[in-house]
Amino acid sequence: MFAYIVRRLLHTVPVVIVGSFATFLMVSAAGDPLGDLKAKQPPVSPAVLAAETHRLRLDEPLHLRYWHWLSGIVRGDWGPSVSRIDIGHEIGQRVLVSVRLVAFAMIVAVLLALVVGLVSAVRRYSVIDYGFTFLGFLMLSMPAFWLAILLKQQAIDVNDAVGVSLFYTVGDSSIPAPTGFADTVRDVLGHLVLPTIVLAMTAFAPWSRYVRSSIIEVLQSDYVRLARAKGLGRRTVLVRHALRTALIPLTTVVGLDLAVLFSGAVVTETVFQWRGMGSFLLTAVRERDVYAVMGWLLVVSLIVILFNLIADLLYAVLDPRIRLA
Amino acid sequence: MNRRNRYGPLVAAALAALLVSACSAGAGNGENQAEAGGSGATLVKGDANTVNSGTAGKGGSITYVLERNILNWNPLGADIGVATQLVADVYDPSTFFSAPDLKTVEMNKDLLLSAEQTSTSPQVLVYKISPKAVWSDGTPISAADFEYVWRASDPRVCPKCEVASTMGYDSVKSLVASDGGKTVTVTLSKPFGDWQSMFSPLLPAHVAKKLGDDGTPDGLAASFNEGFRYKTSFPDWSGGPFMFKSWQSNQAATLVPNPKWYGKPVTLDSLIFRVITDTTQEVPALRNNEVQIINPQPQVDLLRNVQALKGVNYQLVRGLRKQMLLPNLNNPVMQDPVLRKALFTAMDVKQAISKTVGQFDPEAVPLRNRIYVPQQTPAYQDNLGDQGSGDVAKATALLTGAGYKIDAGRLIDPKGTPVPPITMRYLANDQILQTISELFAASAKAIGVTVNVQSTDSVGETVTHQPGKDFDIFAMTWVGQTFLASQYSQAFMTKAGLNFGGYSSAKVDDLLKKALSATDPAESAELLNGVDRQLSEDGYILPMYQQPDLLAYKSNLVNVRANGTYFGPPYNGGEWGIR
Numbered sequence: 001m002f003a004y005i006v007r008r009l010l011h012t013v014p015v016v017i018v019g020s021f022a023t024f025l026m027v028s029a030a031g032d033p034l035g036d037l038k039a040k041q042p043p044v045s046p047a048v049l050a051a052e053t054h055r056l057r058l059d060e061p062l063h064l065r066y067w068h069w070l071s072g073i074v075r076g077d078w079g080p081s082v083s084r085i086d087i088g089h090e091i092g093q094r095v096l097v098s099v100r101l102v103a104f105a106m107i108v109a110v111l112l113a114l115v116v117g118l119v120s121a122v123r124r125y126s127v128i129d130y131g132f133t134f135l136g137f138l139m140l141s142m143p144a145f146w147l148a149i150l151l152k153q154q155a156i157d158v159n160d161a162v163g164v165s166l167f168y169t170v171g172d173s174s175i176p177a178p179t180g181f182a183d184t185v186r187d188v189l190g191h192l193v194l195p196t197i198v199l200a201m202t203a204f205a206p207w208s209r210y211v212r213s214s215i216i217e218v219l220q221s222d223y224v225r226l227a228r229a230k231g232l233g234r235r236t237v238l239v240r241h242a243l244r245t246a247l248i249p250l251t252t253v254v255g256l257d258l259a260v261l262f263s264g265a266v267v268t269e270t271v272f273q274w275r276g277m278g279s280f281l282l283t284a285v286r287e288r289d290v291y292a293v294m295g296w297l298l299v300v301s302l303i304v305i306l307f308n309l310i311a312d313l314l315y316a317v318l319d320p321r322i323r324l325a
Numbered sequence: 326m327n328r329r330n331r332y333g334p335l336v337a338a339a340l341a342a343l344l345v346s347a348c349s350a351g352a353g354n355g356e357n358q359a360e361a362g363g364s365g366a367t368l369v370k371g372d373a374n375t376v377n378s379g380t381a382g383k384g385g386s387i388t389y390v391l392e393r394n395i396l397n398w399n400p401l402g403a404d405i406g407v408a409t410q411l412v413a414d415v416y417d418p419s420t421f422f423s424a425p426d427l428k429t430v431e432m433n434k435d436l437l438l439s440a441e442q443t444s445t446s447p448q449v450l451v452y453k454i455s456p457k458a459v460w461s462d463g464t465p466i467s468a469a470d471f472e473y474v475w476r477a478s479d480p481r482v483c484p485k486c487e488v489a490s491t492m493g494y495d496s497v498k499s500l501v502a503s504d505g506g507k508t509v510t511v512t513l514s515k516p517f518g519d520w521q522s523m524f525s526p527l528l529p530a531h532v533a534k535k536l537g538d539d540g541t542p543d544g545l546a547a548s549f550n551e552g553f554r555y556k557t558s559f560p561d562w563s564g565g566p567f568m569f570k571s572w573q574s575n576q577a578a579t580l581v582p583n584p585k586w587y588g589k590p591v592t593l594d595s596l597i598f599r600v601i602t603d604t605t606q607e608v609p610a611l612r613n614n615e616v617q618i619i620n621p622q623p624q625v626d627l628l629r630n631v632q633a634l635k636g637v638n639y640q641l642v643r644g645l646r647k648q649m650l651l652p653n654l655n656n657p658v659m660q661d662p663v664l665r666k667a668l669f670t671a672m673d674v675k676q677a678i679s680k681t682v683g684q685f686d687p688e689a690v691p692l693r694n695r696i697y698v699p700q701q702t703p704a705y706q707d708n709l710g711d712q713g714s715g716d717v718a719k720a721t722a723l724l725t726g727a728g729y730k731i732d733a734g735r736l737i738d739p740k741g742t743p744v745p746p747i748t749m750r751y752l753a754n755d756q757i758l759q760t761i762s763e764l765f766a767a768s769a770k771a772i773g774v775t776v777n778v779q780s781t782d783s784v785g786e787t788v789t790h791q792p793g794k795d796f797d798i799f800a801m802t803w804v805g806q807t808f809l810a811s812q813y814s815q816a817f818m819t820k821a822g823l824n825f826g827g828y829s830s831a832k833v834d835d836l837l838k839k840a841l842s843a844t845d846p847a848e849s850a851e852l853l854n855g856v857d858r859q860l861s862e863d864g865y866i867l868p869m870y871q872q873p874d875l876l877a878y879k880s881n882l883v884n885v886r887a888n889g890t891y892f893g894p895p896y897n898g899g900e901w902g903i904r
Contacts (some may be wrong), residue, residue: 035785037404047480048403048487083396084556090574156613170610175388175577175597273601275575283394283602 005309012305016298017070023297024066024290031288033058033082056080056290069294079291083283087295090280095299097172098276101268102261104192105199110254112204117211118243124216132208139205144264148198148271155194166190170273195272202264203257210253214246248318255311259304366637366877373425373642373700379883381592381902387882388597388616389895390607394575395600398560399553400526401478403487410891412578412598415898416563418466419525420452423807423890427645427700430521430807435588436466436564442520445844447498448513450520456507457587461563464531468502468509473530473538474523475500475511477549485546492811493517516842518849519808528553532562566591566899575600592902611637611877618885620894623875624756628685631877638880641685643700643871644889645805647692648758650765650867652798655790655827658745659797661738663727664774665864666712668798670723671768673715678870680764681757685873692868695860696813696853698805699871704850708857712867717771724772736773746775747797750787753780758800761869765798788825799825802872807890810840810849817856817865828865 032038033056034049057065057080069079078087116136120129139147155167168174168191178187218224219242227237266278273279277296284292369377391408399405400413414422418436423429432440438453458466477486478494498514513520528549530538536552538544553560559572566588567580578598582591599616601607607619608630621627623641631639650669652659659665674691682689692698693707711719721731728739736744749765751758759780766776776798781787787796806812814837815821819829833856840852860866876887876894884900 031782032786032789035789038785038789047484051485051487084554085396085574086557089557152609156609159613165613165615167613168615169613170599170601170606170615171576174615175573175599176571176579176595270603271606273603273606279575279602 001313005313008309008312009305016301016305019301020070020294020297021066024069024294025062027285027288027290027293028062028065030285033288033290035288056082065290069291073298078295081292082287082289083292085292087292090292091277091295091299094276094280095303097274098262098265098269098278099303100172101192101195101199101274101276102258102265104196105203105265106254106258106261108196108200109204109207110250112200113207113211113250114243116204116208117246118215118238120208120212121215121219122238132212136205136208139201142202144198144202144267145271147201148194148268151194151197152271167194169194172274191272195268195274198271199261199264199268203261207250207253207257210249211246214249215242218242218245244318248315251311251314251318255308258307259300262300262303365633365635366631366639367880368632369638369640373427373886374429376425376640376886377638377883379902379904381883381900382904383592384594385592385903386595386597387593387618387901387903388577388599389618389898390601390610390616390620391578391598392602392604392621393600394602395572395578398555399528399549401474401488401490401528402550402554403489405489407891407893408598408600411893411895412580413526414565414892414895415567415580415596416560416565416569416583417526417528418458418564419527420523421521421525422892422896423888425642425886425888425890425896427698427807427889428702428704440521442844445516448516448520448844450511450513450523452509452511452524453504454507454509455587458564459585459587460529460531461568461583461585463585464529465506466527466529466564467506468500469506469530470527471509471511471524472500472502473528473533476545477528483542483545483549485542486549488549490522490811493520493523516844518841518843519811520844522806522808522811527564529562529564567596570595586899588899591899596898596901608634608877611879614879617882618876618878618894620874620876620887623682623685623873625685628875631875634877636880637877638882639875639877640887642874642876642887642889643686643689643698644874644887645698645807645891646872646874646889647698647803647805648761648869648872649695649801649803650761650798650869651788651801651826652865653790653796653826654829654865656795656797658747661727662862662864663723663729664738664744667720667723667729667772668765668769668774669712669864669867670714671717671720671772672713672765672867673768674713674867674869676715677761677764681760682870682873689870689873692870694854695857695866695868696809697850697857704846704854706854706857708854708861709868710861712861712864713869715768717768720772731773734770734773735775744774746777748795749776749778749798749800750781750796751778751800752784752802753782758802762800765800804891809853810837810843813837813853813856814841817860826865828860828863830859830863833859 034052037052038049053059057068072079076088081087116132120132123129152169155169159165159167172191174187178184224237224241227241262277265276266281269276269278270282277300281293281296284296391411393406393408395408395412397405397409400409400417419433420437420440421430421432424431436455436458438455440450440452443449443451452471454466460466475494475497476482478488478491479497480491480495493513496513496515496517498512501510503510533548533552536548538548559569559578561569563583566583566586568583570579570581572578577600580596581594601610604621604627607621608627610616611619612634631637652665654660678689678691690699691713693709694705697705699705724736730737738744747769749762751762762778766778769776784801787799815823817824817828818834818837836852836856840849843849843852874887874889878885881904883902883904884897885894888894888896
């Protein structure tokens with residue numbers, strides 16, 4: 001197992017290098033990082049522009065800039081930022097915010113997908129199945145920002161109706177943060193609920209369809225029929241045989257969709273003003289901050305690689321044939 | 326019942342209600358509320374400098390929205406954004422500030438007893454600092470602080486200091502302290518008309534020493550460029566009504582009253598500047614009382630949503646942000662003043678207003694001067710003539726008089742060559758500037774000129790003529806200031822830093838040089854109007870209108886008012902309070 005993990009990780013190194021170099025070229029060609037500084041009113045002096053050009057390594061050829069970035073990463077230097085932020089420090093703070101959002105959304109989405117997929121499969125072609133199918137396609141086709149705006153408006157109505165701020169529309173915590181455990185938990189949950197719902201809804205829809213079709217397929221298989229014939233109860237067959245088997249494709253899909261969840265978080269974080277990796281990327285792109293974009297890419301790539309690896313390992317846990325192979 | 330148990334059922338019920346209602350939600354809630362309630366936000370009008378005045382009760386907290394994160398806390402730094410100045414208003418004292426009426430430059434009476442120009446040749450400025458004025462650690466605000474700002478802002482002393490403006494400082498001949506440092510006498514080697522823009526704000530010299538100012542140019546640059554930037558922290562000093570309690574980058578700055586504040590007592594317990602970078606999220610946050618003051622760029626939908634809010638007041642004023650059409654004289658096609666004047670004459674500014682800001686601001690009017698705005702009477706004059714009138718016949722007459730011909734809908738220049746298509750750019754996602762660009766293209770078509778409208782994702786890149794980003798006409802927003810000679814000398818003088826269109830005129834250069842040195846406001850106004858008239862003569866820049874400035878706030882707040890200058894609404898943040 002350990003050798004497998006090491007082998008998998010080593011395989012990703014050239015992918016990350018090639019991908020990051022391609023991204024470096026594209027982001028560098030996307031615009032002048034000093035464009036906004038040059039348009040300042042009143043204008044900055046040529047000396048300031050020259051100093052910034054040097055600081056951002058814009059006076060070096062592209063391949064050298066990339067090499068300095070790559071070798072700097074190994075030493076823990078994430079490169080100079082247009083806005084002079086400490087990229088590594090900033091990413092360190094923001095990645096926790098995003099991972100918290102994505103993790104909660106993923107858990108909610110997986111649970112929802114399992115319940116909805118299972119019920120739809122068992123009650124195939126019933127009103128419930130059609131209802132869930134409609135809901136699934138509705139969520140699949142609804143833009144995340146639109147769902148977020150609707151939820152926000154309704155959440156404020158609920159707050160007005162109950163006379164207490166249960167839900168918050170901006171940020172991941174109140175300013176100033178409440179004191180006391182109960183109030184802190186309530187505050188964190190009040191900020192977490194809406195963005196989690198938005199992100200989870202967009203992810204759960206396709207996953208529930210996978211679960212549904214997978215369980216339908218399993219329920220028609222010979223071994224399930226045999227289990228029933230042996231006298232096992234319907235619930236036991238569903239949970240111990242059908243659901244476990246159905247988890248295999250879901251695990252793969254969830255692992256692969258993690259990148260989609262992270263990209264969905266860009267929109268969700270923007271609408272709810274969470275200071276996670278999504279808003280970091282948007283700001284970096286807007287400022288043509290090459291090294292900040294590269295930092296984002298590197299971290300998100302590593303997270304996706306890590307979760308894909310976990311998905312592969314879970315796959316082996318769930319399917320004895322894989323484990324034995 | 327403990328707090329947690331009390332909220333449990335409430336949260337469960339609320340979640341259920343939320344999911345059910347979200348699925349059945351239709352139109353924007355703001356509209357529903359306005360219809361149901363029958364009354365929304367109240368439009369507040371009055372004297373720009375005193376509107377919404379009142380007596381505040383003791384205590385409370387106000388949250389003001391910043392639309393950008395703050396990455397540099399040095400308000401005199403070259404690369405700061407507007408947000409830095411907005412927060413600096415309440416903790417870093419300026420000698421003068423621009424009042425909301427856009428024409429009054431007021432002395433900071435808390436900081437100074439007087440600030441006078443005692444001589445014009447040579448120009449001598451005498452500042453008398455209030456004996457009560459101290460920094461938050463008790464150190465008196467003194468001539469040393471003036472001297473630090475001068476040294477950092479004068480390229481002769483500190484060539485490495487990354488300052489926003491060197492104007493005035495580069496002419497300082499001497500700065501002398503007297504009365505124990507409470508009187509500052511500044512002598513300039515050449516007159517500087519906008520002298521009130523200097524030393525705004527101040528920076529504490531004793532803090533600068535801790536930040537690396539050891540008297541050498543390198544030490545000075547280190548303290549100014551890196552020290553006062555506070556890259557990973559925030560200013561731990563104050564000379565204003567508030568001082569920092571905390572700063573979370575990208576989230577919020579929390580300020581509390583400065584115990585050493587020497588002005589009128591502050592009533593609030595705290596003032597929070599919260600970063601919300603998506604304008605559309607400001608209104609829901611205001612409605613949910615997560616913030617109490619927003620100052621977004623108004624659009625039709627946004628204003629409608631604000632107007633639907635209960636318990637909210639709003640002010641809609643016209644500030645110093647102006648929409649303009651900037652021709653690029655570096656490109657051959659735009660080098661003929663006759664063609665430029667014809668294009669601007671064919672453009673109907675009134676129509677452009679009615680199709681854009683006029684939809685939510687009925688008081689928006691065409692701007693007929695590039696330098697002054699209507700509030701700046703009596704200096705504001707109509708110098709545009711027929712430009713902006715939309716009179717196609719006059720535009721055509723201008724062209725034919727200069728030898729142009731319109732043949733089969735195409736304009737032919739006096740040499741018989743068809744005028745090539747013009748590229749017009751606007752900032753991507755700015756619907757108003759896009760509409761204006763399309764209207765300009767339609768009006769140009771009427772005189773036989775094809776205009777290709779394209780967006781750009783960076784004003785900076787476009788106006789500095791980056792490859793692939795170049796323009797013939799640029800529909801842009803110009804952020805004005807109250808110190809006009811300084812600003813417009815940078816915009817219109819030959820090869821000046823903000824002369825994005827490549828304009829050059831010996832007459833304008835001469836007028837601007839005189840305006841910069843003019844110490845009499847009336848003389849300065851006459852010179853600057855002379856500049857504007859010459860620009861009209863040369864068909865350089867078509868001013869369109871002042872951008873409306875929206876300030877919305879909870880109706881129980883007092884002394885909160887719009888300020889369309891660089892200082893913004895927090896210019897009097899120390900007076901803000903809750904009824």
